[in-house]
Amino acid sequence: xxxxxxxxxxxxxxxxxxxxxxxxxxxxxxxxxxxxxxxxxxxxxxxxxxxxxxxxxxxxxxxxxxxxxxxxxxxxxxxxxxxxxxxxxxxxxxxxxxxxxxxxxxxxxxxxxxxxxxxxxxxxxxxxxxxxxxxxxxxxxxxxxxxxxxxxxxxxxxxxxxxxxxxxxxxxxxxxxxxxxxxxxxxxxxxxxxxxxxxxxxxxxxxxxxxxxxxxxxxxxxxxxxxxxxxxxxxxxxxxxxxxxxxxxxxxxxxxxxxxxxxxxxxxxxxxxxxxxxxxxxxxxxxxxxxxxxxxxxxxxxxxxxxxxxxxxxxxxxxxxxxxxxxxxxxxxxxxxxxxxxxxxxxxxxxxxxxxxxxxxxxxxxxxxxxxxxxxxxxxxxxxxxxxxxxxxxxxxxxxxxxxxxxxxxxxxxxxxxxxxxxxxxxxxxxxxxxxxxxxxxxxxxxxxxxxxxxxxxxxxxxxxxxxxxxxxxxxxxxxxxxxxxxxxxxxxxxxxxxxxxxxxxxxxxxxxxxxxxxxxxxxxxxxxxxxxxxxxxxxxxxxxxxxxxxxxxxxxxxxxxxx
Numbered sequence: 001x002x003x004x005x006x007x008x009x010x011x012x013x014x015x016x017x018x019x020x021x022x023x024x025x026x027x028x029x030x031x032x033x034x035x036x037x038x039x040x041x042x043x044x045x046x047x048x049x050x051x052x053x054x055x056x057x058x059x060x061x062x063x064x065x066x067x068x069x070x071x072x073x074x075x076x077x078x079x080x081x082x083x084x085x086x087x088x089x090x091x092x093x094x095x096x097x098x099x100x101x102x103x104x105x106x107x108x109x110x111x112x113x114x115x116x117x118x119x120x121x122x123x124x125x126x127x128x129x130x131x132x133x134x135x136x137x138x139x140x141x142x143x144x145x146x147x148x149x150x151x152x153x154x155x156x157x158x159x160x161x162x163x164x165x166x167x168x169x170x171x172x173x174x175x176x177x178x179x180x181x182x183x184x185x186x187x188x189x190x191x192x193x194x195x196x197x198x199x200x201x202x203x204x205x206x207x208x209x210x211x212x213x214x215x216x217x218x219x220x221x222x223x224x225x226x227x228x229x230x231x232x233x234x235x236x237x238x239x240x241x242x243x244x245x246x247x248x249x250x251x252x253x254x255x256x257x258x259x260x261x262x263x264x265x266x267x268x269x270x271x272x273x274x275x276x277x278x279x280x281x282x283x284x285x286x287x288x289x290x291x292x293x294x295x296x297x298x299x300x301x302x303x304x305x306x307x308x309x310x311x312x313x314x315x316x317x318x319x320x321x322x323x324x325x326x327x328x329x330x331x332x333x334x335x336x337x338x339x340x341x342x343x344x345x346x347x348x349x350x351x352x353x354x355x356x357x358x359x360x361x362x363x364x365x366x367x368x369x370x371x372x373x374x375x376x377x378x379x380x381x382x383x384x385x386x387x388x389x390x391x392x393x394x395x396x397x398x399x400x401x402x403x404x405x406x407x408x409x410x411x412x413x414x415x416x417x418x419x420x421x422x423x424x425x426x427x428x429x430x431x432x433x434x435x436x437x438x439x440x441x442x443x444x445x446x447x448x449x450x451x452x453x454x455x456x457x458x459x460x461x462x463x464x465x466x467x468x469x470x471x472x473x474x475x476x477x478x479x480x481x482x483x484x485x486x487x488x489x490x491x492x493x494x495x496x497x498x499x500x501x502x503x504x505x506x507x508x509x510x511x512x513x514x515x516x517x518x519x520x521x522x523x524x525x526x527x528x529x530x531x532x533x534x535x536x537x538x539x540x541x542x543x544x545x546x547x548x549x550x551x552x553x554x555x556x557x558x559x560x561x562x563x564x
Contacts, residue, residue, distance in 0.1 A: 036062070046058075047181070051183055056117065058118075059178070067119070067196055074196060098128045102127075111184075112232060115198050130196075144290075144354075145160065149263065153330070158210075159362065160334075160361075160362070161362050162261075163352060175359045176192070177370075179392065189390065194358070202359065209244060211244065211261070216275070240264045248274060260272040273296070305529060306531075309486060317344075322337055346452035347418075353381040356378075369397060372386060378418045413450075421562045425560065426564075428462070453479070454480040458476075458559050465496065495517045511544065
């Protein structure tokens with residue numbers, strides 16, 4: 001999982017069964033009378049009409065309890081970010097956001113401030129709170145995507161397959177598709193995200209332009225001056241990939257960084273890698289590419305601060321899954337690709353169809369059509385995918401059937417295992433370390449639990465050293481300090497083994513482990529994400545400089561690849 005920081009939250013915001021369907025609401029606004037909500041299993045679909053301010057209000061009226069609960073959740077997370085950033089956080093919260101929402105409209109022409117103000121007013125909050133909900137709701141994501149066209153697909157038209165990897169917050173954050181009908185001349189368009197998130201994580205407009213935005217941990221996450229949310233503007237105005245790239249080339253503050261996979265009805269595809277103020281473009285030579293959360297253009301390589309083993313493994317897994325189907329990719333095969341786990345036998349690992357997938361989406365720009373799963377996380381990619389068109393007419397389009405594996409006992413067992421893992425992580429986070437350890441130990445004792453054993457050993461070791469059981473922790477960490485371990489698990493295991501040796505007055509052993517940890521990082525220098533590698537480097541330097549007898553163990557990440 002990505003470690004969430006202030007920069008990440010800001011960047012992600014910028015980047016950022018049909019027969020059983022139940023109409024849950026209509027006539028959300030007396031003025032428009034056409035706003036509507038339909039539920040398809042876990043998926044919510046809403047139709048919005050009018051001005052962006054009106055459409056913001058309609059979202060709250062249609063989503064009701066979902067928006068109120070999530071508004072509180074996102075608002076609390078925003079407050080936590082503000083506190084963590086000290087003076088800077090207070091300035092952004094108390095000055096920057098109110099100024100933006102009051103005066104930002106002179107530059108921001110996508111209607112974002114109007115829409116977030118509509119949301120806030122419907123929730124009886126301040127206009128600037130709508131932006132706070134947005135930024136507070138973009139915690140901890142990373143996604144896996146492919147685009148294919150021409151010789152790579154069965155009939156030459158462009159297709160996008162996208163797994164949005166994000167936590168559903170224990171079921172509170174449901175996937176959402178919104179169909180926008182603006183009254184100001186903007187193009188009708190679909191957006192895929194969650195309640196209160198008014199940037200298109202995936203989107204498609206009536207002209208057949210599709211966009212899929214991945215998180216980009218750039219060194220320039222946030223530009224100076226009033227932002228212009230061009231990532232929204234693409235769906236409102238651009239009709240082709242070339243028009244979208246021309247919009248992205250305009251100067252100024254884009255409001256955040258992002259990797260934008262683009263495709264259009266004419267079969268063009270491209271990848272735009274954008275920091276807050278600049279973009280580089282990648283076009284595939286052979287009609288397809290896979291992507292995750294690190295750059296591939298030379299121009300952006302030195303600006304990428306998010307390169308990790310997780311993003312590398314997911315990208316390579318996606319590429320391998322696509323390669324097996326080149327020349328015959330259809331929407332149905334695209335769904336098969338999104339369900340791929342062939343690069344790892346373990347469910348809590350970096351795969352295409354990982355446990356964190358919240359929005360599995362297949363997009364067919366030529367037909368102005370996308371399919372979205374109706375199944376809840378953690379098995380979302382394997383569910384039935386229903387068709388949704390920009391104009392709302394899907395009578396002649398069949399759903400993509402659920403994967404047969406979804407009905408097996410093994411996958412049903414995954415749901416219970418993930419629930420237990422989530423509970424253990426939350427117990428640990430609130431200081432109930434012994435209770436968390438009991439759950440991890442029970443999972444370890446279960447035969448064929450489907451869990452990556454080195455990740456599980458790390459989780460169990462955390463509970464030991466946190467309660468002073470250093471010898472037991474060291475034994476478990478030795479199981480994680482092996483060649484088969486994921487890069488980040490082994491790196492952390494080496495560092496903690498060194499810390500434990502220091503606390504046991506085994507200085508020579510500690511120095512050996514620190515040297516091994518440094519060599520391991522050096523041997524994988526391509527994985528240089530500062531939020532992951534930076535703390536490890538600091539701990540190594542501190543440990544080599546002086547024994548850690550008097551120092552407490554620092555907070556360590558979970559490393560389980562589960563939705564939190």
